[in-house]
Amino acid sequence: MSTQPYNNDHAAINPDVSKERTSYDYGGNPLAHYATNDPDIRLRPFGGAAQPGLYRPPPRTLANPAPLGLSAFALTTFVLSVIQMGTRSILEPNIVVALAYGYGGLVQLLAGMWEMACGNTFGATALSSYGGFWISFGIILTPGGFGIVAALEESSPAPFTNSFGLYLMGWFIFTFLLLLCTLRSTVAFFSLFFFLDMAFLLLGLSYLYADAGHVHVGLERAGGAFACLSAIMAWYNALAGLADSTNSFFVIPVLHFPWSETGRERRNNIQKSPEHQA
Structure with missing residues (x-):
């Protein structure tokens, strides 16, 4: 590592900052995310920190809770999706109940609360909400415990599938709102919410278009496939947030959108370079 003036890509975001920093260029990887605890600068959007916009790093006393929340979401979603x-x-998803309460629910909810302590509104809203989703999902699926399915089947002229379909469509709407906030972030972070939104839409439709109480198989499997892709992207973003120069020999590419602040900066830098002007 070498010490050099603070003149990398962060300088374009923070032109008044002129500090010395330790440079770790990951072999010149243009897709790399540079982690730092310097409170005087603003970092680029980064899925590994559940941050869709420019943000200030949390105090050095606080760890990054996003990889924990993303991992809890990913594993629970993966098991249900397959x-x-x-x-x-496997015909019944009851094995997911334990994960929904313990990992995808409780642990992800805690990660969301810790995101509040870090000042990350988006991360706190997303992780806490999906933690609540998994807890509520576990409550619905708990056999013999809350009797929600049996009560709906007995007292409502519409079967349980209609009620559960509306429940999933509500989460589709909420996820779409979060998706809008990731349009200026990175491909990896956007993909996580895009695949999840498609999963909620297709799974909701699979219950709304159920036949005699039987879920539409084609829509359910398509929704499961998108949910599986969402789980993979959640793990990818979690790994990006975990792997850094202290514990990894490689960096996880995050690939900023070309219309984002970072994409525009890079495009301007290329246009101003002597090689391009020649």
Whole structure:
């Protein structure tokens, strides 16, 4: 590592900052995210920190809770999604109840609360909300515990599938709102919410278009496939937030959108370069 004036890409975001920093260029990777605890600068959007916009790093006393919340979401979503796709002929998703309460629910909710302490409104809203989703999902699926499914089937002229379909469509709307906030972030972070939104839409439709109480198989499996992709992207963003120069020999590319602040800066830098002008 070498010490050099603070003149990398952060300088374009913070032109008044002229500090010395330790440079770790990851071999010149233009997709790299530079982690720092310097409170006087603003960092680029980064899915590994659940940050869709420019942000200030949290105090050095606080760890980054986003990888924990993303991992909790990813594992719980992955297990449910592969069941929905018909893997190993598993017909009932009851095994997800334990994960929904313990990992995807409680742990993700805690990560969302810690994001509040870090000052990350988006991360706190997203992780806490999906933690609540998994807890509520576990409550619905708990066999014999809350009796929600049985009560709806007995007292309502519409079957449980209609009620559950509306429940999933509500989460589709909420996820779409979060998706709008990621349009200026990175491809990896946007993809996580895009795949999740498609999963909620297709799964909601699979219950609304159920036949005699039987979920529409094609829509359910398509929704499960998108949910599986969402889980993979959540793990990818979690790894991006975990891997840095202290514990990894490689960096996880985050790939900023060309219309984002970072994309425009790079495009301007290329246009101003002597090689381009020649």
